[in-house]
Amino acid sequence: MKRIIPRVITVLMLSSTVAWAHPGQAAYDKMCKSCHGVDGAGNEAKAKMLKLDPAKLNLGRPEGASLTKDDLKKIILEGKDKMPSYAKKLTAAEVDPVVDLTAELAKAIREKK
Numbered sequence: 310m311k312r313i314i315p316r317v318i319t320v321l322m323l324s325s326t327v328a329w330a331h332p333g334q335a336a337y338d339k340m341c342k343s344c345h346g347v348d349g350a351g352n353e354a355k356a357k358m359l360k361l362d363p364a365k366l367n368l369g370r371p372e373g374a375s376l377t378k379d380d381l382k383k384i385i386l387e388g389k390d391k392m393p394s395y396a397k398k399l400t401a402a403e404v405d406p407v408v409d410l411t412a413e414l415a416k417a418i419r420e421k422k
């Protein structure tokens with residue numbers, strides 16, 4: 310019994326990681342995290358490198374509160390100022406999950422304040 314419990318816990322932890330990973334997470338980690346950070350609040354070091362106001366990399370910034378999912382999708386696909394265009398980098402299957410994840414991260418940041 311003593312040896313089984315840690316194994317059961319490990320299995321539960323592994324399966325929950327898989328089950329809870331957001332469908333847009335892999336693409337976000339690969340293409341967006343370097344600028345927008347793990348939680349979407351922005352990567353300050355990257356902002357400095359790009360000579361940007363770090364607030365611009367925060368997906369939950371107040372200016373974005375009125376953006377609909379269609380607006381987010383347009384920005385992600387077409388780019389905006391120093392935000393690169395991802396129309397050619399995201400696969401068709403990745404676009405909507407990444408838009409959803411972006412909206413969720415932004416919402417979580419706004420709800421924290």
Ligand code: HEC
Nearest residue numbers: 340341344365372373381384385389390391392393395411
């Ligand atoms: C090279 C850095 C960089 C990368 C990589 C990047 N972005 Fe951005 N992103 C920006 C900048 C800079 C802005 C602010 C643009 C502006 O001036 O309005 C921005 C803005 C946005 C906005 C609009 C937020 C708002 O409130 O106006 C969304 C949504 C967004 N990015 C999503 C993404 C997603 C999704 C990815 C990955 C597919 C991504 N970004 C990758 C730099 C980046």
